[in-house]
Amino acid sequence: MVNDEKIFFSSNQSALFAQTDIEFVITSRQGGFSQSPYDSLNLAYHTGDEKAHVTANRNAICQAFFPDKTLLWIDQIHSDIILDVASSKWRNDGFIGQGDALVCDQKDIACMVMVADCNPVLVYEPKIRTFALIHAGRCGVQKRILSKTIKHILKHPQAKAQNMLIFIGPSIRKCCYEIGKDLAATFPEKYLANNNLDLIKMLQDELSSQQIKPHQIEISPVCSCCQNNLFSYRREGITGRFGLIGALR
Numbered sequence: 472m473v474n475d476e477k478i479f480f481s482s483n484q485s486a487l488f489a490q491t492d493i494e495f496v497i498t499s500r501q502g503g504f505s506q507s508p509y510d511s512l513n514l515a516y517h518t519g520d521e522k523a524h525v526t527a528n529r530n531a532i533c534q535a536f537f538p539d540k541t542l543l544w545i546d547q548i549h550s551d552i553i554l555d556v557a558s559s560k561w562r563n564d565g566f567i568g569q570g571d572a573l574v575c576d577q578k579d580i581a582c583m584v585m586v587a588d589c590n591p592v593l594v595y596e597p598k599i600r601t602f603a604l605i606h607a608g609r610c611g612v613q614k615r616i617l618s619k620t621i622k623h624i625l626k627h628p629q630a631k632a633q634n635m636l637i638f639i640g641p642s643i644r645k646c647c648y649e650i651g652k653d654l655a656a657t658f659p660e661k662y663l664a665n666n667n668l669d670l671i672k673m674l675q676d677e678l679s680s681q682q683i684k685p686h687q688i689e690i691s692p693v694c695s696c697c698q699n700n701l702f703s704y705r706r707e708g709i710t711g712r713f714g715l716i717g718a719l720r
């Protein structure tokens with residue numbers, strides 16, 4: 472899995488997740504069918520790319536890494552809406568609805584969130600074999616979608632925060648995420664350096680507030696805006712989306 476150009480990072484490379492019952496991949500820009508400016512492994516239909524290319528890209532990833540699983544995806548709207556596979560229906564193409572978190576406890580399903588600078592986050596509760604994928608950009612972080620998703624999983628009587636494992640994938644980091652003065656004024660000073668916003672620090676504080684300890688958390692060191700093998704909205708404007716795709720083993 473690790474040596475495929477389509478994969479930027481996978482759970483096999485993760486100190487925290489390699490031995491668990493969940494596997495995930497962060498896709499790269501390479502090995503897909505899309506043409507510039509979506510070249511080439513764009514996984515999102517909503518970017519203006521040709522639909523047939525996106526479908527071919529998704530199929531290539533699924534066949535290579537998640538054969539025998541149905542890929543579910545959401546129409547991401549920068550909300551705090553959580554969709555649970557256990558109580559949802561989906562279309563034949565895997566579309567399950569509008570929202571920004573997808574909770575899954577079913578072995579025959581793979582879930583995907585798509586990003587180009589927003590935070591792709593995975594939450595896993597191994598005791599109840601339930602995971603969530605979250606799309607958390609600035610709006611989603613401000614709406615505390617990560618905490619809300621953790622609380623959703625904790626509704627299960629056997630679930631515990633102390634069991635949970637968290638992965639935060641590549642996203643725009645404080646090196647590149649300059650925001651306007653008026654917007655910056657709406658954030659606590661501790662999350663800002665000049666006018667650069669540190670969403671990772673906000674997510675870490677959220678996790679801490681949910682009793683999740685640093686040893687339960689893995690954060691990719693990669694800034695999507697600095698890394699040319701990932702799509703970046705800030706760097707390129709019109710561009711594709713890379714994916715965080717996860718499934719139970």
Ligand SMILES: [Zn+2]
Binds near residue numbers: 643644647694
């Ligand atoms: Zn950067």
